[in-house]
Amino acid sequence: MTICTSSFNGLGRAQAKALGHPELPIAVIPHPFGFRSRAEVHDIATRCVDDINQLLCEAVSSSAPAAVSAVERATLVEAPADFDEFYDFALARRWSDGLPLVPPTAERVERMLRHTRRAPDDVVASIAPAYGAATVERIAINAVMAGCAPELLPVLIAAVEAIVVPKFNLQSVQATTNPAAVWIIVNGPIAEKLGINGGGNCLGSGSRANATLGRAMRLIQQNIGGAYPRETDHATHGQPGKYTFCCAENEAVSPWEPLSVERGYAPDASTVTVVAALGTWSMNTHAKDKDDLLRIIADTMTFPAGSDFVHTGGEPWLILAPEHAQVLKRDGLSKIDVKRRLWEQARLAGSRLSAKDFARTQDARRAELGQIGPDTLLSISLRPEDIGVIVAGGVGAHSTYVPNCGNSRSVTCEIKP
Amino acid sequence: MSASEGASRGPVFDVVWPLGRVASKEVPLAPALPDLNGKTVCELWDWLFRGDQMYPLINEELRRRFPDIRIVGHETMGNMHGTHGRAYVANLAELLRQHGADAVIAAVGA
Numbered sequence: 001m002t003i004c005t006s007s008f009n010g011l012g013r014a015q016a017k018a019l020g021h022p023e024l025p026i027a028v029i030p031h032p033f034g035f036r037s038r039a040e041v042h043d044i045a046t047r048c049v050d051d052i053n054q055l056l057c058e059a060v061s062s063s064a065p066a067a068v069s070a071v072e073r074a075t076l077v078e079a080p081a082d083f084d085e086f087y088d089f090a091l092a093r094r095w096s097d098g099l100p101l102v103p104p105t106a107e108r109v110e111r112m113l114r115h116t117r118r119a120p121d122d123v124v125a126s127i128a129p130a131y132g133a134a135t136v137e138r139i140a141i142n143a144v145m146a147g148c149a150p151e152l153l154p155v156l157i158a159a160v161e162a163i164v165v166p167k168f169n170l171q172s173v174q175a176t177t178n179p180a181a182v183w184i185i186v187n188g189p190i191a192e193k194l195g196i197n198g199g200g201n202c203l204g205s206g207s208r209a210n211a212t213l214g215r216a217m218r219l220i221q222q223n224i225g226g227a228y229p230r231e232t233d234h235a236t237h238g239q240p241g242k243y244t245f246c247c248a249e250n251e252a253v254s255p256w257e258p259l260s261v262e263r264g265y266a267p268d269a270s271t272v273t274v275v276a277a278l279g280t281w282s283m284n285t286h287a288k289d290k291d292d293l294l295r296i297i298a299d300t301m302t303f304p305a306g307s308d309f310v311h312t313g314g315e316p317w318l319i320l321a322p323e324h325a326q327v328l329k330r331d332g333l334s335k336i337d338v339k340r341r342l343w344e345q346a347r348l349a350g351s352r353l354s355a356k357d358f359a360r361t362q363d364a365r366r367a368e369l370g371q372i373g374p375d376t377l378l379s380i381s382l383r384p385e386d387i388g389v390i391v392a393g394g395v396g397a398h399s400t401y402v403p404n405c406g407n408s409r410s411v412t413c414e415i416k417p
Numbered sequence: 418m419s420a421s422e423g424a425s426r427g428p429v430f431d432v433v434w435p436l437g438r439v440a441s442k443e444v445p446l447a448p449a450l451p452d453l454n455g456k457t458v459c460e461l462w463d464w465l466f467r468g469d470q471m472y473p474l475i476n477e478e479l480r481r482r483f484p485d486i487r488i489v490g491h492e493t494m495g496n497m498h499g500t501h502g503r504a505y506v507a508n509l510a511e512l513l514r515q516h517g518a519d520a521v522i523a524a525v526g527a
Binding site for chain 2: 001002003004017019020021022023024025029033034041042044045046048049052053056057058072074075076077078080081082085094095103104105106109123126127130131132133134141142145166219223224225226312313360363364407
């Protein structure tokens with residue numbers, strides 16, 4: 001059985017159902033109770049024991065398993081042709097992220113499916129927390145609704161393959177109170193071919209591919225994965241990146257090997273990398289030498305409350321502006337040199353944490369760091385290699401820090417036809 | 418105006434249903450226990466939030482009501498959360514067997 005606070009009961013129930021245990025006993029306690037008196041908490045615990053006893057010792061009637069095929073082709077439904085009416089229609093059925101959708105007509109979906117060699121009923125992944133089957137067809141339907149050009153489908157399929165790799169920790173990314181968004185980074189020749197922007201305003205507006213790929217991912221997370229805001233997606237605030245978060249690496253101006261090559265792919269391979277991003281933090285500095293520049297970047301990345309890195313050792317990401325990357329290259333640094341320098345410099349003293357967070361960190365990082373005291377300097381990641389670095393953007397002295405979510409680690413997959 | 422009203426009044430077209438179907442299979446629950454006396458209950462926690470405060474209170478009450486209950490606390494069961502979480506879950510069935518668990522309480526967010 002599970003004990004769950006009232007705010008998370010819906011998620012717990014949905015999760016149990018998705019994992020094949022719809023009748024899982026759940027004892028519910030009030031949320032939150034962190035500020036309650038000891039007497040009140042004692043009363044909550046006493047009542048909880050009533051539930052524990054009842055739930056563990058009383059048989060529940062288990063319904064017969066429903067025989068459903070997760071992979072059968074999607075059905076056609078009649079929808080209004082009028083724009084405003086279709087908008088309402090989609091909202092009422094919870095297909096939308098809040099914005100208008102492109103109607104997923106059979107013709108549009110078929111047109112998109114022509115851009116992959118995979119069969120429409122081929123299951124690409126099972127997506128948490130509802131563990132919906134992401135068939136090629138359902139990915140295509142959501143891509144159509146997001147406004148994707150048909151040729152973007154293989155990029156999206158690879159991104160879906162990437163988010164379900166265990167180390168990405170999708171279950172947590174989907175349901176967390178953190179503002180976790182799936183950031184899609186595209187590398188290789190396909191980026192230019194499909195117009196995926198890695199230059200100026202690459203994380204902003206102005207590119208159909210960037211806007212719709214990221215949006216399609218969000219729709220897939222919701223419509224196939226079941227991450228519904230305020231129900232199973234428990235983000236306290238969320239962030240604008242949960243509408244769309246996608247860019248290419250600006251390989252043409254980068255002084256170093258691209259991310260895909262760094263991760264073992266051939267220079268002519270095209271890849272997607274997914275990162276569970278907590279947001280973006282612009283760092284505007286006109287530093288013109290490596291020491292000055294890295295000091296500013298490291299100081300910015302090292303802050304106590306904005307990232308889980310202090311608890312677990314994270315995987316922070318850095319989007320270096322081309323001008324900043326050129327400064328570092330000119331001063332003799334390779335990409336791994338940059339990572340090592342940041343790893344050495346971006347450290348937080350244990351004393352800067354709250355007492356509760358400090359205790360959590362002491363437990364979580366003891367094996368790595370030994371006894372952790374107030375003066376212990378906590379590295380931003382377990383290893384220098386865990387710091388992600390890409391070069392992207394246009395002119396200007398602005399690099400961007402992207403903290404990642406908890407125990408999630410980025411995943412790179414090759415884009416295949 | 419609701420979507421259905423709109424659909425009934427104006428021109429319509431067919432669209433493809435975009436929502437996913439659950440891919441997992443239903444698994445039956447373990448039989449209920451007749452009584453917690455004499456049974457071994459293992460407790461799991463993610464070492465976050467308030468389990469360190471709730472479990473002692475719950476255990477005190479459990480032992481008061483069921484004097485012969487055997488509780489294997491989260492301190493013994495270890496931290497199920499973090500970078501090792503998947504490995505922990507993969508080994509959980511064996512761990513529960515080792516402790517002779519009759520029931521398990523998982524309190525991730527308590």
